[in-house]
Amino acid sequence: MIISGLQKTTLLDYPNRVAATIFLGGCNMRCPFCQNYSLLEHPCCNFKPEEILAFLEKRKEILDGVCISGGEPTLHQELPEFLSQIKHLGYDIKLDSNGSKPQVLQSLIEQRLVDYVAMDVKGPLTSYSRFCGGDFADTEAVFHSINLLKSNRIPYEFRTTVAKGLHSREDILALGNLLEHSQTLYLQNFIPSNDVPDKTLQSFTLEELAQMKELLHPFIFHVHIRGE
Numbered sequence: 001m002i003i004s005g006l007q008k009t010t011l012l013d014y015p016n017r018v019a020a021t022i023f024l025g026g027c028n029m030r031c032p033f034c035q036n037y038s039l040l041e042h043p044c045c046n047f048k049p050e051e052i053l054a055f056l057e058k059r060k061e062i063l064d065g066v067c068i069s070g071g072e073p074t075l076h077q078e079l080p081e082f083l084s085q086i087k088h089l090g091y092d093i094k095l096d097s098n099g100s101k102p103q104v105l106q107s108l109i110e111q112r113l114v115d116y117v118a119m120d121v122k123g124p125l126t127s128y129s130r131f132c133g134g135d136f137a138d139t140e141a142v143f144h145s146i147n148l149l150k151s152n153r154i155p156y157e158f159r160t161t162v163a164k165g166l167h168s169r170e171d172i173l174a175l176g177n178l179l180e181h182s183q184t185l186y187l188q189n190f191i192p193s194n195d196v197p198d199k200t201l202q203s204f205t206l207e208e209l210a211q212m213k214e215l216l217h218p219f220i221f222h223v224h225i226r227g228e
């Protein structure tokens, strides 16, 4: 398992928890707005699992949650064992995923190894490769993961990073249809940076984000703009 990073404390990543975030390297998508693009092809392994577990053991009095983020964590075969060890320390676990491995997601939920899932939905499935890079084509898997979470077996959120130059009004409406009857969607505004592969993309204005929220409101129970 490739553990690329550790954020020792966060109040933002896990709702209602003081958490640490662990970043696992490698991903099967290549989103044009990815903030960690340079780490996708050759991710660095900066920590051993036992180092992370020792850190979490020491921090039990301060932290009450652990976020597992990426890259794409569900690509790692050692993930269930790692989560089980974190659970034994008494932590609640939030998993960030792009939804490309629904069987893994389902198994983790059934084994009660995750308590909360945040799943990226990049855009409407009909043109998914436009939103997540050319090679990823398994939209059926993403659809399966969406429906798994919509069945409300576990608290979850969907989240979509929106970028001007990539997402149109029609895309947002199609996204609403795809996520109809979902509990929660967070819209995340694209942030330009040197590591992002598509340098033509731009952020939306607050007014444009508010218009998207209005468009999505009839489909989804709670639509939030991240940071609002």
Ligand code: SF4
Binding pocket: 027, 028, 029, 030, 031, 033, 034, 035, 036, 037, 040, 070, 071, 072, 098, 120, 132
């Ligand atoms: S799924 Fe996430 S980590 Fe993977 S390329 Fe897209 S934004 Fe980057």
